[in-house]
Amino acid sequence: MAVAQAKPDATEDRLAVLTLPEGGWSESARADALARVRAMGLPKRRDEYWKYTRPDTLVQPIAPVAASFVNDEVLMFDVVDRLKVVFVDGVFDPVASDDLSMEGVTIERLAEFGGADIHWARDIYGALETRGQDPVLRPLAALNTAFATDGLLINVHGTPSRPICLVYHHGDESSDAILHHVVKVDSGAEVTLLETGPAAARFNKCMELEIADGGTLHHVRTQGRDHERRAATHIFARLGTESVFKTFTLTVNGVLTRNEVVVELTGDDAVAHVAGACVGDGDFHHDDTVFITHDAVNCESRQVFKKVLRNGATGVFQGKILVKDGAQKTDGYQISQSLLLDDDSQFLAKPELEIYADDVACSHGSTSGAIDEEALFYLRSRGVPAGEATDLLTLAFLAEAVEEIENEALAADIVDRLSGWLNRRR
Amino acid sequence: MLEIKNLHVELEEEGKQILKGVDLTVEAGKVHAIMGPNGSGKSTLSYVLSGRDGYEVTDGKATLDGEGLLDMEPEERAAAGLFLAFQYPVEIPGVGNMTFLRTALNAQRKARGEEEMSAADFLKMVRAKAKDLKIDADMLKRPVNVGFSGGEKKRNEILQMAMLEPKMCILDETDSGLDVDAMKLVAQGVNALRDEGRGFLVITHYQRLLDHIKPDVVHIMANGRIVKTGGPELALEVENNGYADILAEVA
Numbered sequence A: 001m002a003v004a005q006a007k008p009d010a011t012e013d014r015l016a017v018l019t020l021p022e023g024g025w026s027e028s029a030r031a032d033a034l035a036r037v038r039a040m041g042l043p044k045r046r047d048e049y050w051k052y053t054r055p056d057t058l059v060q061p062i063a064p065v066a067a068s069f070v071n072d073e074v075l076m077f078d079v080v081d082r083l084k085v086v087f088v089d090g091v092f093d094p095v096a097s098d099d100l101s102m103e104g105v106t107i108e109r110l111a112e113f114g115g116a117d118i119h120w121a122r123d124i125y126g127a128l129e130t131r132g133q134d135p136v137l138r139p140l141a142a143l144n145t146a147f148a149t150d151g152l153l154i155n156v157h158g159t160p161s162r163p164i165c166l167v168y169h170h171g172d173e174s175s176d177a178i179l180h181h182v183v184k185v186d187s188g189a190e191v192t193l194l195e196t197g198p199a200a201a202r203f204n205k206c207m208e209l210e211i212a213d214g215g216t217l218h219h220v221r222t223q224g225r226d227h228e229r230r231a232a233t234h235i236f237a238r239l240g241t242e243s244v245f246k247t248f249t250l251t252v253n254g255v256l257t258r259n260e261v262v263v264e265l266t267g268d269d270a271v272a273h274v275a276g277a278c279v280g281d282g283d284f285h286h287d288d289t290v291f292i293t294h295d296a297v298n299c300e301s302r303q304v305f306k307k308v309l310r311n312g313a314t315g316v317f318q319g320k321i322l323v324k325d326g327a328q329k330t331d332g333y334q335i336s337q338s339l340l341l342d343d344d345s346q347f348l349a350k351p352e353l354e355i356y357a358d359d360v361a362c363s364h365g366s367t368s369g370a371i372d373e374e375a376l377f378y379l380r381s382r383g384v385p386a387g388e389a390t391d392l393l394t395l396a397f398l399a400e401a402v403e404e405i406e407n408e409a410l411a412a413d414i415v416d417r418l419s420g421w422l423n424r425r426r
Numbered sequence B: 001m002l003e004i005k006n007l008h009v010e011l012e013e014e015g016k017q018i019l020k021g022v023d024l025t026v027e028a029g030k031v032h033a034i035m036g037p038n039g040s041g042k043s044t045l046s047y048v049l050s051g052r053d054g055y056e057v058t059d060g061k062a063t064l065d066g067e068g069l070l071d072m073e074p075e076e077r078a079a080a081g082l083f084l085a086f087q088y089p090v091e092i093p094g095v096g097n098m099t100f101l102r103t104a105l106n107a108q109r110k111a112r113g114e115e116e117m118s119a120a121d122f123l124k125m126v127r128a129k130a131k132d133l134k135i136d137a138d139m140l141k142r143p144v145n146v147g148f149s150g151g152e153k154k155r156n157e158i159l160q161m162a163m164l165e166p167k168m169c170i171l172d173e174t175d176s177g178l179d180v181d182a183m184k185l186v187a188q189g190v191n192a193l194r195d196e197g198r199g200f201l202v203i204t205h206y207q208r209l210l211d212h213i214k215p216d217v218v219h220i221m222a223n224g225r226i227v228k229t230g231g232p233e234l235a236l237e238v239e240n241n242g243y244a245d246i247l248a249e250v251a
């Protein structure tokens, strides 16, 4: 009996320290979301979907303390001309942010526009998240919809000349941020969305992406260099006919990260690529949980995840491709690989395929391996010192994931960060 | 230049003895060839000299210009001027051939306290040397040895040798897998590097390579030892009669 009661109590304990924003167009969506959270309860250790990742610190009422990392290097994505929007511990920073106006897009803040009764985002806010609750529950996303304090509402109607870059600074060691973004890419429109930074001691972020027919969204994010921060993030993307969604995440450090990506291919000929590279040393637990649903003809999806783990770091991959009845000519690819730099680290993978159509090509693979000793010797025999040779081989291992980024300058910046991380650990 | 004395080597894991007292000296400016039956220990010798894991030296020594090789890391041996063209070159997916060459070249220079080569000079040099070996630009861009044919891999070894300009070059069956024209290219590559300050140890099964790379000295290795040493005529004898006579004679 005591165990059965633990769930609602933990959920109510969490809810007790949060305040539901009132008024405006999002009010009913938030109320619905709160009801969903109460009905499903927040994740607990015994949940099948949380088998490899302990949710307790993501659920507990107060965020565990996390020192912020003083970053002395050039800010990520400084190599590209971008429209910058800055949040500090989850709070919008108007001084550090650029003017939000740009041709081809309207950018508004969730916190400011919560007052208007009618808003385009109303049809999406909480709606894609709700769809994403079936067949697997994602209570932290519902919690986010209910309690998000801010976020961006981005409607892309043209082709903005610059990427939109969200910069998440973390200063306060006990900050607990909840942000919710809605992005609507209109038919034929195209945008690049960048995100960078640890955001807070604990960060719950939800992003709902509606990509209309022929729309394109490129998304590249990095999650900062803080060691102690925790993050639970969700991306819910719904893709129309001939639309394209490509997302890549770089994670270095971070004591706990759970990145969920839920993609629904609802229009024919749509393309979704979900990729990630992570490197962890020591107290590092990184979980990529992906669910891609093919519900239209001739769509392509790719999942490419690479993890480099050392000194007892843990990597998790749960990836599923669901091909619905009638989703013929589906091309689904999934690969998750880990490079274990010692015997203490571990990689836990659960790749899944569920297919209800007969004319599909789906493949998935998962591997765990060490540095190739033959290759290492070959490099050393040519004069490359052991440390440098190991780094070369490690970057080579990560390359397949990084290559998923189309923009070469961004990809080069990512490789630089990875090299830097490896270099610091020689 | 390269001096090997009474070298005894066991396999670390099995304790099996492979080299049973190898004595061999390669002088600067000379080309020595080693021939010998399969499994006699030729590749093992080349691996032990270049520092591969898995072998235990139980006796003897090896020096390069008087410096003990066997206690050095593989990269230190390379920086000291030792180069091994592998019998089976390794494929390294994800590492570009150019990146690899440049990293190796500059790492060696750095280890020797020399200045790194600029990107422009490097490009010029690699293009010229690749052209001599008929290695096209596309091959240079591809990951190291990945998808290369057997012969292309061997030519790539010689390209690395030409770029790194080592003092002491060991070639382990670089001729195997090469067509007649490629063999000539490789031999030209080697001959272009021949000079007073450089030594070569060429491991081969066939006289054909030695028609192009004329050796000064030929050694026969059998059962972990050098059992006979002679001039170029020794290779011809092997070509004509096999090893039976030689082995019977030294037994």
Ligand SMILES: Nc1ncnc2c1ncn2[C@@H]1O[C@H](COP(=O)(O)OP(=O)(O)OP(=O)(O)O)[C@@H](O)[C@H]1O
Pocket (backbone or CB within 6 Å): B011, B018, B036, B037, B038, B039, B040, B041, B042, B043, B044, B045, B054, B087
């Ligand atoms: N790692 C190993 N494990 C087991 N046996 C080994 C290993 N390395 C070498 N040997 C054995 O040592 C002996 C010498 O091998 P090596 O490769 O040096 O011969 P080789 O003279 O180069 O032969 P080949 O002409 O066929 O290339 C062989 O009997 C071989 O099977």
Ligand SMILES: [Mg+2]
Pocket (backbone or CB within 6 Å): B042, B043, B044, B087, B172, B173
């Ligand atoms: Mg051999």
